[in-house]
Amino acid sequence: MASLSRADVYASRYPLLILQSAVLFPGNAVTLAIGRAEAFRAVELARQQQAALVVVVYADGRRGDQLVHQVGTLARVAEVQLQAGQRLQVRLEGLRRVRLLAVDMAGAAPQARVEQLLPNVTPAAFAAVERVRALAGELQRQLGLPDGETLRVLETTDDPDRFADLLATQLVRDLPYRQRLLELVDPLERLEQLAGLIERELARRRPVVEPPTAAAPVPSRPSAEPAALLDEANEAREEAERLRRRLAECGAPPAVVERIEQEIDRLARMPQSAAEATVARTYIETVLSIPWAVETPETVELARARAILERDHFGLEQVKERLLDYLAVRALTGEQSGSGTVLCFVGPPGVGKTSLARSIAEALGRRFVTVSLGGIRDEAEIRGHRRTYLGAYPGRIVEALRRAGTRNPVILLDELDKLATDYRGDPAAALLEVLDPEQNRHFVDHYLDVPVDLSRVLFIATANSLAPLPRPLRDRLEAIVIEGYTEDEKREIGRRHLLPRQLAVHGLPERALELTDTAWHELIRGYTREAGVRELERQLxxxxxxxxxxxxxxxxxxxxGLPRRRVTPAVLRRYLGPAPYQELGVSPEPQVGVAYGLGATPLGGTLVPVEVLAMPGRGQLQVTGQAGEVLQESARAALSWVRAHAGHFGLAPDFAERMDLHVHLPEGALPKDGPSAGLALVVALVSALTGRPVRSDLAVTGEITLRGRVLPVGGLRQKVLAAQRAGLGGLLAPAGNRAEAARLPATVTRRLTVHWVETVEQALELMLLAPPEQSSSGVLSPSSEGGVKAGKRSRSTEASRDSHPHR
Incomplete structure (x- = not known):
């Protein structure tokens, strides 16, 4: 038992901890969760003073009138742990009974002046110990109370004061009666109360109870405890039987059954008021709530699946074909064969990734559950918290199984690329076990601490980009890229899905609004700037x-009888105001030193104007507009290629030493990077140095080498859609991307011409026009001041202009 320090013996004031539902006996320990401010301050004051504190209970079990019992327990703070939500988990060890003389609630923390209540141990108390010990043994054989470990401690304890307090802690659950026993300072009186309590409980179960002969009889007194006080023992036994029946019916594996049987036996031996009992009960209920054997039958009908996909989504033909292929394989080979494939829909926001996953679940006849991973930075969110922590709970995967109520749901891991990492672990690494079919058959959640079979779960992930994902995690995913919708597809989605849904949400008749084609065109181009349709739905x-x-x-x-409202562009502007979006930098006339590049972002494709100015200087190259390192390297490579071919363009070999070049990418607040701007940089540099305008109806994309080759780039579909959205007539793309032409939307390729180029020379032939002023002095050459002067057009330039007139 903990002992009093010298400071505690002579102290007159102690911090006061007032509890609502727990009575602490001397010589015993209890673990509490502290959340109230005054209790928090009392514990902190006791720790700062390295002193004990007084533990008492509200007189009515509530805090209404602030009345407390006058007898409490002087206790030592054995351990303190800070838990989530600014709560404390405190372990207290009881020392002595005390009586409150004065209470001060006005200070920083509640304090009390007390006097210690010392027990008066008599020979009759020692005799009563033997009798009560025999009664406790009989009670344990019949009811299992107290538990075996406590009974062994009682058999070796001869101190009447400690014996009575330990037995009361184990047997008495009623809070007022526990307080009554705490107020009995004489150990003999407490032992008499406990003896009468045990005898009456034994008498209820046997017609005749033989009095023990091991000790002299102890005269009993009338008891004031509630009738059938030990009915809680019956409740504990009934609860254990109910949990065992649920365990037998849940279909858990043998290893899980064995583990939970042990937990149920442990719970049955615990006092119901103990904090550990609540933790154990919550754990058992959580394990039993998992659908160990409940399974939803899977039905794979391709015709039905196709109908569901067509009903819920317009366009995305290639994505639908891939999903139908996937479902066909499952229909032929069975459910387990497809469990190793984890589909990951990758694309900008609002393109239908989540709704596609929901459609797959509906087509399979499975239940659908979403697990949002955005912003998760704690590994325990995936694997669960260990039960040693206050407020521990299972991870999100196990919680998804519980919500689904079946062991084979479709679980959507939403926003997979938004996982974060810090000192609490790497959630992406924890997902490796979840998504690996060789390991997830025996996935162990830290809270459950028993294996859970995830092999029958169909996992589907969504992400805006695969770049942030670790390579081992990417290796477990089969990416299906959804690059965005064309304008025609957005218009049809708006007509078929978005507008009817918004009309219903706002309580309007089904045909209250009708947008003309020109209104749809202006709404999509002027009021939205996205690859998906979320902003379009907000505008509707x-x-x-x-x-x-x-x-x-x-x-x-x-x-x-509201007449149908026909929305024209004029009505659209009156309702929504001026269009907030205008295409940046698209000039109706060719310009010198300006080329239109194309970029792909997680939000879709975008037009990236590249502006170049040549001025007298000392050969410096400056790149502005938040250009990343790779883009700056592309600018240096483009300049090196131009210098190596200076003679071809009529430039002096040392032109770069007598002029500065400034490359600027407008919209400087937005970061830009990547190698695909290399070809646009070459075109803009040559135009600025030679004075030849660049066609303004063509955009250009492609990575270049120092040898003048044009390498393939990514995100071609998004870039093509961006060019169409900007109103351009065509674009130049690397010939290495020609294989992707079949995947481009037909409605786009009919309006927009794609020129495939293999070299920089081919691109310049198509993009550059003749200079606005010509002279008969020959080809262009740098002037002595570092500028350029006009010369004759080359034959190739004439041919380029004749074959590709400016639109």
């Missing part, structure tokens, strides 16, 4: 709000 919602307001102001309702 704004239109519906305006119409709903008109209905209310005119006193109409959904059935009040």
């Amino acid at each position: 919602a704004a239109l519906c709000r305006k119409v709903a307001r008109e209905m209310v102001e005119r006193g109409l309702n959904a059935n009040g």
Whole structure:
């Protein structure tokens, strides 16, 4: 038992900890969760003073009138742990009974002046110990109370004071009765109360109870405890039987059954008021709530699956074909063969990644559960928290199984690329076990600490980009790229899905709004800038709000005969205001030193104007506009190629030493990087140095080498859509990307011409026009001041201009 320090013996004031539902006996320990501010301060004060504190209980079990019992326990703070939510887990060890003389609640922490209550141990108390010990042994054989470990301690304890407090801690659950026993300072009185309590409980189970002969009889006194106080023992036994029945019915594996049987036996021996009992009960209930044997039958009908995909999504033909292939394989080979494939839909926001996963679940007849991974930086969110921590709970994978209620749901791992990493672990690494079919058959959640079979779960992931994912995690995914919608597809999605949904949400008739084709065109181009359709739906919602307001102001309702509102571009601007988006840098006329590059971002394709100015200087190259390191390297490579071919363009060999070149990428607040701007940089540099304008109806993309080759780039579909959105007539792309032409939307390729180039010379032939001023002095050459002067057009330039007139 913990002992009092010298400071505690002579102290007159102690921090006061007031509890609501726990009575601490001397010589015993209890673990509590502290969350109230005054309790928090009392514990902190005791730790700072390295002193004990007084533990008492509210007189009515509540905090209403702030009345407390006058007898409490002087206790030592054995351990303190800070838990989540600014809560403390405190382990207290009881020392002595004390009586409160004065209470001070006005200070920083509650304090009390107390006097210690010392027990008066008599020979009769020692005799009563033997009798109560025999009764406790009989009670343990019949009811299992107290537990075996406590009974062994009682058999070796002869101190009447400690014996009575230890037995009361184990047997008495009623809070008022525990307080009554705490207020009995004389050990003999407590032993008499406990003896009478045990005898009455034994008498309820046997017609005749033979009195023990090992000790002299102890006169019993009338008891004031509630009737059938030990009914909690029956409740504990009934609870254990109920949990065992649930365990037998849940279909858990043998290893899990054995582990939970041990936990149920342990729970049955615990006092129900103990904090450990609540933890154990929560753990058992959590394990039993897992669908160990519940399974949803899977049905794979390709015709039905195709109908569901067509009903829920417009466009995305290649994605639908891939999904139908996947479902066909499952239909032929069975469910388990497809468990090793983890589909990952990769694309910008709003293109339908989540709805595709939901459609797959519906086509398979499985339940669908979403696990949001965005912003998770703690590994325990995946694997669960260990039960040693206060407030521990299972990981999100196990929680998804519990919500689904079946062991073979479709679990969507949403925003996989938004996982973070810090000192609490790497959640992406924890997902390796979840997604690996060789390991997830025996996935162990830290909270459950038993293996869970995830092999029958169909995992589907979504991400805006695969770049942030670790390579081992990417290796477990089969990426299906969704690069965005064309304008025609957005218009059809708006007509078929978005507008009817918003009309229903806003309480409008089904055909209350009708947008003309020109209104759809302006709405998509001028009021949205995205690869998906979320912003489009928000703008349609704004239109519906305006119409709903008109209905209310005119006193109409959904059935009040409101005429159909025909939305033209003028009506659109009146409702939504001026269009917030305008294409950047698209000039109607060719310009010198300006080429239009193309970029691919997680939000879709974008137009990237490249501007170059040549000026007298000392050969410096400056790149501005938040250009990344790779893009700056592309600029240096482009300049090196131009210098190596200076004679071809009529430039002096040392032109770069007598002029500065400034490359600027507008919209400097947005970071830009990547090698695909290399070809646009060459075109803009040659145009600025030779004075030849660049065609403004063509965009250009491609990585270059120092030998003048044009290498393939990524995100071609997004870049093509960006060029179409900007109103351009065509673009130059690397010949190495020609194989992707079949995947480009037909509605786009009919309006936009793609020129495939293999070398920089071919690109310059197509992009550069003749200089605006010509002279008969020959080809262009740098002037003595570092500038350039005009010369004759080459034959190739004439041919380029004749074959590709400016539009």
